[in-house]
Amino acid sequence: MLDTMEATIEDMELAPLIGLYLTSFIIQITMYALSVVIFIIIYGRMIEIYLMTSLAPIPFATFANREQSQIGQNYLRSLIALGFQGFLIMVCVGIYAVLIQNIPVSEHIAATLWGIVGYTVLLVFTLFKTGSLSKSIMNAH
Numbered sequence: 001m002l003d004t005m006e007a008t009i010e011d012m013e014l015a016p017l018i019g020l021y022l023t024s025f026i027i028q029i030t031m032y033a034l035s036v037v038i039f040i041i042i043y044g045r046m047i048e049i050y051l052m053t054s055l056a057p058i059p060f061a062t063f064a065n066r067e068q069s070q071i072g073q074n075y076l077r078s079l080i081a082l083g084f085q086g087f088l089i090m091v092c093v094g095i096y097a098v099l100i101q102n103i104p105v106s107e108h109i110a111a112t113l114w115g116i117v118g119y120t121v122l123l124v125f126t127l128f129k130t131g132s133l134s135k136s137i138m139n140a141h
Helices: 002-010 014-054 058-065 069-101 109-137
Strands: none
Touching: 002 109, 014 069, 014 109, 058 069, 069 109
16 A cells, blocks of 8 residues: 555655645644544543442442432443443444555545545544443433
C-alpha cells in the first residue's frame, strides 16, 4: 500500500502536491481532535464503571428490605449494562480495525485519507451510542 502511495506522489506535479499537503494537514488536525474525543469517551466510561462499583454496598444493602429492593435491582441492571457497554466498545473498535485495514488505496490519496476520517467519525458516533444501547437492552435507567 505504501509503495502505491509513494509511486502516486512521485508522479504528481507541484500544485497538486501542495494541495495534498494542505489536505493532509487538515486531516491531521481532524484526526488529532477525534483521537482526543475517543480518549475522553473511553476513559469517561472507565471512570463511570469505577464509580458504580465503588458505590455498590449502598444499593446492595436494600436487597434485604422488601419495600426498597427495587433500588438494588435497578443498580444491578445498571451495573450489568455498564459491563455490556464495555463489550460493545470492544466490538466497535474491532469493527473499526477491520474497516481501516480494508480501505482501498486509489490514485486520489486525499480521498483515501478522507475515507479514514469518515471511519473514525463513525467510530466516535458508535462509541457515543454504546451507553444508550446497553441501557436499553438491559432495561436500566
